[in-house]
Amino acid sequence: MAVKDDTKAQVILPTEAEMTRGSLVQGGPQTGGLQTQGVQTGLYTAGADREVTVREMNRDLQDKGFLVTSTADIINWARTGSLHWMTFGLACCAVEMMHTSMPRYDLERFGTAPRASPRQSDLIIVAGTLTNKMAPAFRKIYDQMPEPRYVISMGSCANGGGYYHFGYSVVRGCDRIVPVDVYVPGCPPTAEALLYGILALQRKIRRTGTITR
Numbered sequence: 001m002a003v004k005d006d007t008k009a010q011v012i013l014p015t016e017a018e019m020t021r022g023s024l025v026q027g028g029p030q031t032g033g034l035q036t037q038g039v040q041t042g043l044y045t046a047g048a049d050r051e052v053t054v055r056e057m058n059r060d061l062q063d064k065g066f067l068v069t070s071t072a073d074i075i076n077w078a079r080t081g082s083l084h085w086m087t088f089g090l091a092c093c094a095v096e097m098m099h100t101s102m103p104r105y106d107l108e109r110f111g112t113a114p115r116a117s118p119r120q121s122d123l124i125i126v127a128g129t130l131t132n133k134m135a136p137a138f139r140k141i142y143d144q145m146p147e148p149r150y151v152i153s154m155g156s157c158a159n160g161g162g163y164y165h166f167g168y169s170v171v172r173g174c175d176r177i178v179p180v181d182v183y184v185p186g187c188p189p190t191a192e193a194l195l196y197g198i199l200a201l202q203r204k205i206r207r208t209g210t211i212t213r
Helices: 016-021 050-061 071-080 093-099 135-144 156-160 191-208
Strands: 002-004 011-013 084-089 113-115 123-127 150-154 182-184
Touching: 071 191, 084 093, 084 135, 093 123, 093 150, 093 191, 123 135, 150 156, 150 191, 182 191
Parallel strands: 084 113, 084 123, 123 150, 150 182
Antiparallel strands: 002 011
């Protein structure tokens, strides 16, 4: 580490190897003694990494009973553990959708719960073949769901028409009616596949935050 002594300011520059290892430089009084990376002067530390600072604060406070985070992260974390999904079974895929709620897979252990009303749901699982006659009702149900709302397309028929793709009465994908967040392939998909799709949606909510459309 190269150190330049000066009466007005002290500049501490880490070597390339230390930066690669993620080494930290002791901050000034403005950082409260936290380890931050940047240029240190007599009054403050410039160019500090926010993620490094938050990580150091969490490490110092982990035995104090609280952590430092943002309100948005707390809301998104809570939302992923309280998904209420609308039961919208249209064909044989609905059998596997119901299977995920049985004791073998126990979907509710991830904080989800089925609801029969769209006004109490923030997730709708389209399981089966969506016909042209059913599409307006599907859109009406989707519009009644409160924001933020999410959609999982389950099975080949819901994804793109599936076996009935060229049928005159079938919608070739429910994403033509509503925006879809997660596609679960299969004819029909297994209960494990739907379970993985719900976990993928939870990760998406944590990563992207509140999705408003």
